Amino acid sequence: MTNSFVDYKNTDIFLIIGSNPAEAHPMAMRHIGKAKEKGAKIIVVDPRFTKTASQADIYVPLRPGTDIAFLYGLINYAIENDLYQHEYVNNYTNASYLISPDYNFADGVFSGLEEKDGKLSYNTASWAYQKDGDNIKKDPTLQDPQCVWQIMKKHVSRYDIKTVSQVTGTPEDILRKAYSTYCESGKPDKAGNLIYVLGITQHSYGTQNTRATTMVQLLLGNVGMPGGGLNPQRGQSNVQGACDMGMLWNNITGYLNVPDATKHPTYKDYLEVETPKAGYWSNKPKFLASLLKAWYGEKATKENDFCYDWLPKSDGKDHSHMSSYASLAEGEIKGVFCWAENPSVAGPDAKHEVKALENAEWMVCVDVFENETAAFWKRPGVNPADIKTEVFLLPAAHIYEKEGTRTNSSRHVQWRWKAVEPPGEAKSDLWIADRIFKAVRQEYRSGGKFTDPILNMVWNYDKPGQDEPDIEKIAIEMNGYNVADGRVLGTFGDLKDDGSTACGVWIYAGYYYIDPQEQNPLLKVPATKRHGTEDKSGLGVYPKWTFVWPLNRHIVYNRCSADPAGRPWKKDKALMAWDGTKWITNDVPDFGITDATTKAPIPPEKTANAPFIMLPEGQARFFVPSGLKEGPMPEHYEPVESPVKNLMSKQQNNPVAYRWKGEFAKLAETGSKEFPYVATTVHYIEHYQTGVRTRYSPMLVELMPEEFATISPTLAGKLGIKPGDDIIVSSARSEIKLKANVLPIVKPLNVNGSPIEIVSLPWSWGFMGLSQGAIGNELTPFVACPNVAVPEYKAFLCNVRKA
Amino acid sequence: MKKGISRRDFLKYLGVGAAGTALLEGVSATPALAEENLHSFDLGPLKLKKTKETASGCSYCGCGCSIIVHSENDKVVFIEGDPDSPINEGSLCPKGMALTDVYTIVDKNRQRVPNPNRLTKVLYRAPGGTKWEEKTWDWAIPEIAKRVKKTRDEHFTEKDGKGVTVNRCMAICQMGSANINNEEDYIINKLMRGSLGVVDLDHCARL
Numbered sequence A: 001m002t003n004s005f006v007d008y009k010n011t012d013i014f015l016i017i018g019s020n021p022a023e024a025h026p027m028a029m030r031h032i033g034k035a036k037e038k039g040a041k042i043i044v045v046d047p048r049f050t051k052t053a054s055q056a057d058i059y060v061p062l063r064p065g066t067d068i069a070f071l072y073g074l075i076n077y078a079i080e081n082d083l084y085q086h087e088y089v090n091n092y093t094n095a096s097y098l099i100s101p102d103y104n105f106a107d108g109v110f111s112g113l114e115e116k117d118g119k120l121s122y123n124t125a126s127w128a129y130q131k132d133g134d135n136i137k138k139d140p141t142l143q144d145p146q147c148v149w150q151i152m153k154k155h156v157s158r159y160d161i162k163t164v165s166q167v168t169g170t171p172e173d174i175l176r177k178a179y180s181t182y183c184e185s186g187k188p189d190k191a192g193n194l195i196y197v198l199g200i201t202q203h204s205y206g207t208q209n210t211r212a213t214t215m216v217q218l219l220l221g222n223v224g225m226p227g228g229g230l231n232p233q234r235g236q237s238n239v240q241g242a243c244d245m246g247m248l249w250n251n252i253t254g255y256l257n258v259p260d261a262t263k264h265p266t267y268k269d270y271l272e273v274e275t276p277k278a279g280y281w282s283n284k285p286k287f288l289a290s291l292l293k294a295w296y297g298e299k300a301t302k303e304n305d306f307c308y309d310w311l312p313k314s315d316g317k318d319h320s321h322m323s324s325y326a327s328l329a330e331g332e333i334k335g336v337f338c339w340a341e342n343p344s345v346a347g348p349d350a351k352h353e354v355k356a357l358e359n360a361e362w363m364v365c366v367d368v369f370e371n372e373t374a375a376f377w378k379r380p381g382v383n384p385a386d387i388k389t390e391v392f393l394l395p396a397a398h399i400y401e402k403e404g405t406r407t408n409s410s411r412h413v414q415w416r417w418k419a420v421e422p423p424g425e426a427k428s429d430l431w432i433a434d435r436i437f438k439a440v441r442q443e444y445r446s447g448g449k450f451t452d453p454i455l456n457m458v459w460n461y462d463k464p465g466q467d468e469p470d471i472e473k474i475a476i477e478m479n480g481y482n483v484a485d486g487r488v489l490g491t492f493g494d495l496k497d498d499g500s501t502a503c504g505v506w507i508y509a510g511y512y513y514i515d516p517q518e519q520n521p522l523l524k525v526p527a528t529k530r531h532g533t534e535d536k537s538g539l540g541v542y543p544k545w546t547f548v549w550p551l552n553r554h555i556v557y558n559r560c561s562a563d564p565a566g567r568p569w570k571k572d573k574a575l576m577a578w579d580g581t582k583w584i585t586n587d588v589p590d591f592g593i594t595d596a597t598t599k600a601p602i603p604p605e606k607t608a609n610a611p612f613i614m615l616p617e618g619q620a621r622f623f624v625p626s627g628l629k630e631g632p633m634p635e636h637y638e639p640v641e642s643p644v645k646n647l648m649s650k651q652q653n654n655p656v657a658y659r660w661k662g663e664f665a666k667l668a669e670t671g672s673k674e675f676p677y678v679a680t681t682v683h684y685i686e687h688y689q690t691g692v693r694t695r696y697s698p699m700l701v702e703l704m705p706e707e708f709a710t711i712s713p714t715l716a717g718k719l720g721i722k723p724g725d726d727i728i729v730s731s732a733r734s735e736i737k738l739k740a741n742v743l744p745i746v747k748p749l750n751v752n753g754s755p756i757e758i759v760s761l762p763w764s765w766g767f768m769g770l771s772q773g774a775i776g777n778e779l780t781p782f783v784a785c786p787n788v789a790v791p792e793y794k795a796f797l798c799n800v801r802k803a
Numbered sequence B: 001m002k003k004g005i006s007r008r009d010f011l012k013y014l015g016v017g018a019a020g021t022a023l024l025e026g027v028s029a030t031p032a033l034a035e036e037n038l039h040s041f042d043l044g045p046l047k048l049k050k051t052k053e054t055a056s057g058c059s060y061c062g063c064g065c066s067i068i069v070h071s072e073n074d075k076v077v078f079i080e081g082d083p084d085s086p087i088n089e090g091s092l093c094p095k096g097m098a099l100t101d102v103y104t105i106v107d108k109n110r111q112r113v114p115n116p117n118r119l120t121k122v123l124y125r126a127p128g129g130t131k132w133e134e135k136t137w138d139w140a141i142p143e144i145a146k147r148v149k150k151t152r153d154e155h156f157t158e159k160d161g162k163g164v165t166v167n168r169c170m171a172i173c174q175m176g177s178a179n180i181n182n183e184e185d186y187i188i189n190k191l192m193r194g195s196l197g198v199v200d201l202d203h204c205a206r207l
């Protein structure tokens, strides 16, 4: 999230799309409610009339998978009616940049689509900026037909309200009302907050969906504003932290890309390829050197490239969840660690995934309860004797039985103290990881393959007289320290590329730092442990409530909260303001306010042209010149399984969507008669994700005892289904039995003349726990967005019949 | 409710565990019920007055509510929202309120007893086995390490087809976790990626 939950109170207009905070992020809903009490307007865009929608001023129903059409319709409306934030667009975005004359878009496909070994991919050369030496060519008048603004304008002009309505199934008058209302946030002093979650991301073009949300927020000048921003609310308590820690196939830690054998065979190659000339990432060599130093300690020297070769190098292929399962299916993966996760319920095409797991020779599961993954060998319908996988199920401590931090969606890194001992022989995950590492190291003392990183990894977490690893040592290593004297660093600005600093997670620099200036003894603790309750600015920043990464900055890109001359767009809610001689700041600025050497204030014009510090060009991108797999701008494609043909072009699906072979290739055809309805997966407030903990909670099971799908009264009438009946929902992958809930919260949408029924399907159930039910993800397709491998859970085809 | 006493004042800066909870005697935990138009009843002595309070955080959704864990005799008996936290200002949703259930549940005698479904022992299931066997940590950890070494050594690639040093093991995968602490994820990453050379490393960020 660019902003924080507490900041929602500053919002004037919410656009909530593909997100149902009233059920999935209840506390976010509280902050939304506070803004509403003060007069904020709420627009909810969702295929279902959700609990959140019940609080909306405008509810916009749309067909699952048509978000780009809806959002492009909004962009087109804002441009046609001149309702966008001109000064913001002119100064803070790449609207004026000229794009290569080779760029082209025709028949739903961008220039550069190539076929290699039967696979489609884009060569992005024609999406590049035009350059004059090192300088990007621009047209500040925004008139040049090759400038981003004109290209975008032309691209979105195809998305007029009538066409959008035909694609999304949303009545035209509702679209018009939603568009004109949200465009009010295009006024400089109005903040529009765009909230989304998995309804936007879980599509075979999920990244482009998020790109479309970004374009809307840039056009209306909402990024960097208090009460504005792009706020993808994270689903799990520490999913933000797990990503920050590099629990991803494509990042080591702190969003540093993993070494790749082709792109970066050597340390020098890595730095050359990965380090841009400008923007904050130009400091990358400091982050990587400090990370290697933190991991490989004394062995990591400048001379040996800090042991860069000790890190595994990827083969350049995807190694996300889905690819790992494809490797399991092919017998390539032999050993599995499954740590506080339940993929047998969470993964797409779950029936075939769990079958693939049978190919593992051994699996180690760590959890607080027995989950469906650990118990996969005794799942309904299989004979355990046929399954050869050895399974170790390790009992883990729950959060309040151990200490450490988790990072919420607002990037608050909050310390959680230990209240009680774990029950029985359960142990913290820290203890378990520590003991496994030590035992593996012991095994390798007598030799084995490439023992260097195992024998030399920094692992000095013992504390005399204590069974648990010393978490403080780990925290300091993540935070960063000076190698010579162990001094804890306050900011990643102190990191060096020469091996004199060590830092495991550069973006967490400062989280375990004690501010020497702090006067209040209660706050003179590591930043993450602070419970300061003061909010002097009244903007909801609470600077001493725990620690917010990066650098305790609550709203990122905050230079954009003021105009180029440093005047806040929203006078009554000034986050950053130039008073004529210096900056007045109510948050940690992400731009220079004083010169590092002279200490003189830096006037606003110096930072007005590069407020987006993470981009080398410093200005935000409507058009992305490289890095995306399926185009420099979004384009509407149909979900891989769709009831209709794509009305926008001949290109039915994302041409480069990830698809897999064999068992994982089962898909329904476009307009399938066998599977005529559109299914979308959903959550309820009472059950969390795969339900491992909540389905073992008597209180929550009493509140939400049973699994049910929701269908419309029209569909129920047609199929003779009454509320509470058992029904079978089927897809090309599997079929499941559950109860029917018949409510007009889903209604057929008129899509280009034909009514499309929507089936709302929960996925938090499985065969373990106090409340048991079918695994909803047995029905979901095994296809994904090519940029980040997010599965297409939110739009696929199904059928329904009475059981 | 005693005038002028707010819970907030008592619950400062936990982390050290117990705050001055004895002072809470007689302070209603549900002040809204004191409203005149609501049915009134004798709240009796506050059951929580002897509990130890520890500041922690909810382990469910990404909102990240701050919680206060009440424990008695090293058992979690009650959880409430931390009123000091700007994130949730003392509120919790049903999931957060039910966090206690992971540790103790209410039995038929309306007493909180340990949740009988918690895993409290190491369990092992042999190839083709039809049930779990209880094991000790001392047995399990070295056994796991042996399997890790065998698989890694059999499937380790030092150089790829082009002669580039890759030092990777593609036969082990690591899944998880968005449900444990940062410090835990961090050392698991060091173990898997930094030591063993695991490339198939992901968690359920997108699931």
Ligand code: SF4
Binding pocket: A025, A026, A027, A028, B058, B059, B060, B061, B062, B063, B064, B065, B088, B091, B092, B093, B094, B095, B096, B097
């Ligand atoms: S209490 Fe509810 S809203 Fe708060 S973090 Fe937990 S699950 Fe989310």
